[in-house]
Amino acid sequence: xxxFEPKVVAFVCNWCTYAGADLTGTSRIKYASNVRIIRFPxxxxxxxxxxxxxxxxxxxxxIVSGCHPNDCHYTSGNFHAKRRWIMFKELMxxxxxxxxxxxxxxxxxxxxxxxxxxxxxxxxxxxxxxxYVSYKELVNKSVEEEVKNE
Amino acid sequence: xxSLITRAKELLENKSVQVVIGYEAxxxxxxxxxxxxxxxxxxxxxxxERCVQNLAVYLTKPEVKHLGKMAIVATLPVMRSIMMLIxxxxxFADSIVVLGISAxxxxxxxxxxxxxxxYIEKSDLGNPEKYKELLAELNKLSPEERFxxxxxxxSKCIKCYACRQACPMCYCTRCTVEVNQPQWIPVxxxxxxxxxxxxxxxxxxxxxxxxxxxCGRACPVGIPCHLLTMHLVDQVHNYFNVxxxxxxxxxxxxxxxxxxxxxxxxx
Amino acid sequence: METTRKSIRxxxxxxxxxxxxxxxxxxxxxxxxxxxxxxxxxPDFAEVxxxxxxxxxxxxxxxxxxxxxxxxxxNAKTESTITDIDLNKIPEIVLWGTHPCDNAAFDILRSIxxxxxxxxxxxxxxxxxxxxxxxxxxxxxxxxxxxxGLTPNSAKGSDILLSRLQNGDYQAxxxxxxxNGIVTLSPELFEPISGEEVTVxxxxxxxxxxxxxxxxxxxxxxxxxxxxxxxxxxxxxxxYVCPTxxxxxxxxxxxxxxxxxxxxxxxxxxxxxxxxxxxxxPRQVQSQRWRQRIMHKFxxxxxxxxxxxxxGCGRCSSGCPVDMNIAEQLEALQNI
Ligand code: SF4
Ligand code: SF4
Ligand code: SF4
Ligand code: SF4
Ligand code: SF4
Ligand code: FES
Numbered sequence: 001x002x003x004f005e006p007k008v009v010a011f012v013c014n015w016c017t018y019a020g021a022d023l024t025g026t027s028r029i030k031y032a033s034n035v036r037i038i039r040f041p042x043x044x045x046x047x048x049x050x051x052x053x054x055x056x057x058x059x060x061x062x063i064v065s066g067c068h069p070n071d072c073h074y075t076s077g078n079f080h081a082k083r084r085w086i087m088f089k090e091l092m093x094x095x096x097x098x099x100x101x102x103x104x105x106x107x108x109x110x111x112x113x114x115x116x117x118x119x120x121x122x123x124x125x126x127x128x129x130x131x132y133v134s135y136k137e138l139v140n141k142s143v144e145e146e147v148k149n150e
Numbered sequence: 151x152x153s154l155i156t157r158a159k160e161l162l163e164n165k166s167v168q169v170v171i172g173y174e175a176x177x178x179x180x181x182x183x184x185x186x187x188x189x190x191x192x193x194x195x196x197x198x199e200r201c202v203q204n205l206a207v208y209l210t211k212p213e214v215k216h217l218g219k220m221a222i223v224a225t226l227p228v229m230r231s232i233m234m235l236i237x238x239x240x241x242f243a244d245s246i247v248v249l250g251i252s253a254x255x256x257x258x259x260x261x262x263x264x265x266x267x268x269y270i271e272k273s274d275l276g277n278p279e280k281y282k283e284l285l286a287e288l289n290k291l292s293p294e295e296r297f298x299x300x301x302x303x304x305s306k307c308i309k310c311y312a313c314r315q316a317c318p319m320c321y322c323t324r325c326t327v328e329v330n331q332p333q334w335i336p337v338x339x340x341x342x343x344x345x346x347x348x349x350x351x352x353x354x355x356x357x358x359x360x361x362x363x364x365c366g367r368a369c370p371v372g373i374p375c376h377l378l379t380m381h382l383v384d385q386v387h388n389y390f391n392v393x394x395x396x397x398x399x400x401x402x403x404x405x406x407x408x409x410x411x412x413x414x415x416x417x
Numbered sequence: 418m419e420t421t422r423k424s425i426r427x428x429x430x431x432x433x434x435x436x437x438x439x440x441x442x443x444x445x446x447x448x449x450x451x452x453x454x455x456x457x458x459x460p461d462f463a464e465v466x467x468x469x470x471x472x473x474x475x476x477x478x479x480x481x482x483x484x485x486x487x488x489x490x491x492n493a494k495t496e497s498t499i500t501d502i503d504l505n506k507i508p509e510i511v512l513w514g515t516h517p518c519d520n521a522a523f524d525i526l527r528s529i530x531x532x533x534x535x536x537x538x539x540x541x542x543x544x545x546x547x548x549x550x551x552x553x554x555x556x557x558x559x560x561x562x563x564x565x566g567l568t569p570n571s572a573k574g575s576d577i578l579l580s581r582l583q584n585g586d587y588q589a590x591x592x593x594x595x596x597n598g599i600v601t602l603s604p605e606l607f608e609p610i611s612g613e614e615v616t617v618x619x620x621x622x623x624x625x626x627x628x629x630x631x632x633x634x635x636x637x638x639x640x641x642x643x644x645x646x647x648x649x650x651x652x653x654x655x656x657y658v659c660p661t662x663x664x665x666x667x668x669x670x671x672x673x674x675x676x677x678x679x680x681x682x683x684x685x686x687x688x689x690x691x692x693x694x695x696x697x698x699p700r701q702v703q704s705q706r707w708r709q710r711i712m713h714k715f716x717x718x719x720x721x722x723x724x725x726x727x728x729g730c731g732r733c734s735s736g737c738p739v740d741m742n743i744a745e746q747l748e749a750l751q752n753i
Contacts, residue, residue, distance in 0.1 A: 048353055049334050052346055069409065079407035083390075086413050087356045087404065090385040091349060091378065094288070096297025104416040118417065134297060142340035145305075145484075178558045182740035183648040203739055207650060213702050214647060306455075308474070308483055310684065312652035316738050328689060337668045338484040338681045368738035370654040371473055372453050 006126035008035045008061040009054040010119070011046045013077070016067035016108045023112030031116035032123040035063065042066065044077025048088045051102065055135045061101045061126035063118060068106040078106070100125065101132060153257040154223065157249060159192040161221050167247050168218025171208055173201035183208065187217060197223060197251055204364040206231030206318035209241050221247035226273050227362035229266055230395030231318040234358060236263065237400050240321055263398050275393040277361045277380045284374065285381055300345065306371045307344040309337075313375050314351065316368035319358045326350060352378040357386045357403025360395040389413075418597065420572070423589045423607035425579070430587060433606050434462045437511050437599070444479055445513035446472055467514060467581070470555050471730055475660030476519055479510050480526060480542040483657075484681045487538070487667070491675045504541045511599075514551040518562045518728040520574030522660035523548070528722040529663040547595045550575030556618040559731030561744040563622045567728060570617045580615040588615050624748045626715065626725060632753050633716035637708070641753060645746055646707035648739045653684030655710065655733035655741070661726050664690075685709045711746065 012018050018039045024031060040046050043066030054062050064085070072078040085104055092099050103122045107115045158170040172195045174184035181200035185208075186192055206228045208214045224232060229250060235241045243263045250258030250269065260266045277285065288296060311327065314320040327335045327347060335350060336343035351365075359379035366376030386403050387393060389412070394400075425433070437443050438459045445465045449455050454472040457464075489500040512520075523543065530539035552570035553560075562569060572578045576596035579587045589607060591600055600607055656662040666683040670676055683690065685706050692698045700706050714726030727743070734742045 049346070049350060052349060056342065056346075076407065079409060079411070080404070082411055082413060082416065083404055083407050084353075085416070086389055086411070087353065087382060087385060089415060091352055091356075091382060093293070094296065094378070094381045095300045095345070095349070096291075096293040096295070098293065099415075106416060134294070138301060138345070139342050142342035145340045176740045177742055177745050178734075178740070180740045185647045208648075211650075211703075213643070213704060308657050308682070310652060310654045310657045311687075312650075312654045312738060315650040315652035333670070336670060337666065338670075338679055340484065364738075368650075368652060368654075370658055370736040372451050 004127065004131060006034050006060045006123055006131075007058055008032075008063060008119070008122055008126060009059045010035050010037045010063035010065065011040060011050060011054075012037055012063070012107075013042045013046075013066035013073070014039050015042070015073035016071060016106075017065040017115065019109035020107040020111045020115045023109065024115045025112075027112045029112055029116045031119045034123045034126075035119050042072060042074050042077035043081035044072075044074065046081060048084060051088075055097075055101075055132060056139050058136065060129075060132045061103070061122055063103045063105065063122055065103075065105040065107050065115075065118065068108055071108060097135070098129070098132065100129060154197055154249060154251075155192050155195050157257060158186060158195055158221065159189045161247060162186065162189040162192060166219070167221040169214070170195070170221045170223070170249070171205050171214070172223035172249070173197060173203075173205075185214065185217065195223070197255060201225075202367065204228055204231060204316070204318055204362045206235065207316060207364070209235060209246065209318070210321040219245060219247070221249055223249045223251060224260075225251045226253070226270070227360055227364075229260075229270055230275075230360035231362065232395075233263075233266065233270065233398060233400075234319060234360060234395040235321075236398045237395075238319075238358075238402065243398060267397055270396050275396065276387070277383055278363065281361070281363065281377065281380050284377055285384065288377065288381075300348075301341055303373050304344040304348060305341040307339055307347070307369075307373055308371060309339040309344065309347065310370065312368040312370060313365035313373075316364045317355070317359075318362075318364075319355055319360075320351075326354070348375055348378055351375070352382055353404075355379045356382040357390070357392070358394050359383050360393075418592070418594055421591045422610050423591065423600075424582065424586055424610045424613070425589045425607055426586045429606040429608075430579075431462045433599075433603060434465065434513065436603055437513075438462075441509050441511055443511045443513050444476065446515075465514065467551065468555065470553070470557050470560070471516070471732055471735070473732075473736070474658055475522065475730065475732060476512060476515055477522065477526060477660050477662075479512060479546060480523065480539055481530075481663060481665075481682075484679055485538060487678045487680060489675070489677045492671075493674070502538075504537060507541050507545055509545045509547065510542075511547045511549060513549050514579075515548060516553050516730075517550060517567055517569060517571045517573065517575070517578075518560075518730040519660050520548050520550045520578075521567050521571065521728045522730075523574045525661045525718075525722070525724050525726060525728065526663055528718075528724050529661075532722060547599065548575045548577075549596075549599065550578045552578060552580035552615065553618045553620075554581050554616045556620050557731070557735075559735045559742075559744070560620045560729065561623050561731060562729035563620045564624050564744065564747070565626050565725050565727050565729040568617075569620055570615065580617065582611070582613040582615055584611075584613050586611075586613070588613075620729075623744045624751045626747075628751045629715050629747050630719050632750055633712060636750065636753060637712070639753065641750065642708040643704040645749070646704045646741070649686065649703050649707055649741055650739055651686050651688055651703050651706065652738060653686035654736050654738070655686060655743075656684035657682055658732040658736045660728060660730055660732070661714070685713070707741075711743070711750070715747065715750075 170186040248260040250260040454469040530536040664683040665680040718726035
């Protein structure tokens, strides 16, 4: 699996992490290019279903990131998100879905270096874990199920 | 259950309520929900261990509401569901007469929501014993085994949504699964889509599930889907120290927050 | 074809099963660890049950799968290409040990799927189906085949019907050419009948379906529907488990440029059933949906399809979470 390049999808809020990632670029800090960033107004808007859809569509790892507590542009979106992530993580663990594949972080607009670090550690970890085979198998098997009578 | 019958009859006769929601015997050994509107028929009401359905599901049903003011035979899970529905502003506290039933099957005097709250607070609010064992067994498995367990169970799901319909807290007039722009959950039943459905359902019930077990009981193919919501009951209690359906003022766990909520995984 | 009666020993049955199972898809009932009776493709003979009353789900999925792809499409800039399903790929399926109610249901489904236009998906699957039925020597309080014109050993819908004999062997009625085809695979397994009595359960008749149909003609506006459906929670399970319910929903699912159109089971118990785009629904409340269920099976179908829409298997009632008992209601309707 040496040529495995992890696909990582990052769900980030517009006001902190997205700006932070921008700063990483303008500061010319290099980081792993495996990440595809999707920008949201706020972490409060990042529906847990989106994370599942990312896995279903082939992501091997996910980053979810937004403003530090008390810094949310909409005051409390990230506090709500935090509770939701806690529950989501526990449910996923209970169902055997691999939570080592999701990084949750707070990255402010000033933390360009931290963003690079979050991405790099995530990509390294996913590289070690390998492709998310069991989830991909689940999805593929389900597609086959539909036609099993044929 | 003579005291229940007497009380129901009284309520209907003096027109304090127009319908009593309770249980009656059917032609088989199974008991069923009953809607008594005529005081003369109050005698058919029963309460025994066969009376298992969570009757609170009817409190938000238009045809039942249409009958007028309701009285409802309520065991602890039903009382907690009522509390939950009041806190979510789906029903009004003073529009319902609660005919509480204690753990040993006798009629309680529940004069108002305060009394009901007092009774609920005194009760054991964790998941019922029989489910605790199953939860503990699952928690002992490795993540791979749990993944395999749920895949096997959920592959049986036919997406009838009986689990949703049976749950008093799944009262949405338009459920997410019925939204198709975007289509969050595939209409067809396949293991992966079924899993997404159950994750969605459990997340929507996090902090709202009152551990009645109705969803699992209603499932025609016997999927223990109540264990998902019940696992979150435990987790909600671990993290936020609350149980759902304990106060008329409580806000749902996931629609509120405390700035100092503790977690250990966000970097 | 003229029916012939043979006898087949329990051991020969195992040989026959293994012979079939080695060469084709055999769908047979097993008892799952959670005590539910489910059908599986080619289970070991040791797993196959002969002692079940009813499987949780019916076996209609062999001719009417819960999800069936109708075609695939891909969209280019200006035009779309459609790829049809190759119906010739549909394999032969041998149903094993299904009871007379379930077997009779196939003809009802056929009457629906060929009522106005011929549904080629259904027809092809039906054509490829061979039914080795099993008369009932067990029944319970939910069974009412005798009220809908069937019996615990009616041969309708079976290609071969097995019935248990007093001595534990089986009688085999060979009813059709398809059945004969199975016999010719290994004729020596089928021996002359021994004169032994068959063991068949007794199912009490609960109502007269012809009278029910007559009563229903003028019962549309009756209070009965409201009074008797308040407890229905609209879960739709009754139609999903029913061997004769044929309603389906058609969906397109697209991913990028490619997609598929499929159909999947629907239920008249659902709030969204027949909801129009305008927001209007001719069946607005549960009582109207429940009425639809009974009317369709006992009034509209006898009129249009010249058959009842129910085989008395009792699944809808035993599976209903709130004990809606269809036989009880039909009995009441007969005397309305
Ligand atoms: S156990 Fe199931 S039916 Fe009961 S409240 Fe929880 S989710 Fe709803
Ligand atoms: S699953 Fe969610 S959207 Fe659907 S009825 Fe339940 S709470 Fe509402
Ligand atoms: S009741 Fe059972 S089969 Fe129906 S949708 Fe829920 S889990 Fe699936
Ligand atoms: S009759 Fe029973 S199974 Fe059918 S929709 Fe109503 S509650 Fe569900
Ligand atoms: S309506 Fe009920 S009893 Fe009749 S065939 Fe369908 S499931 Fe069986
Ligand atoms: S705007 Fe960044 S978390 Fe709310």
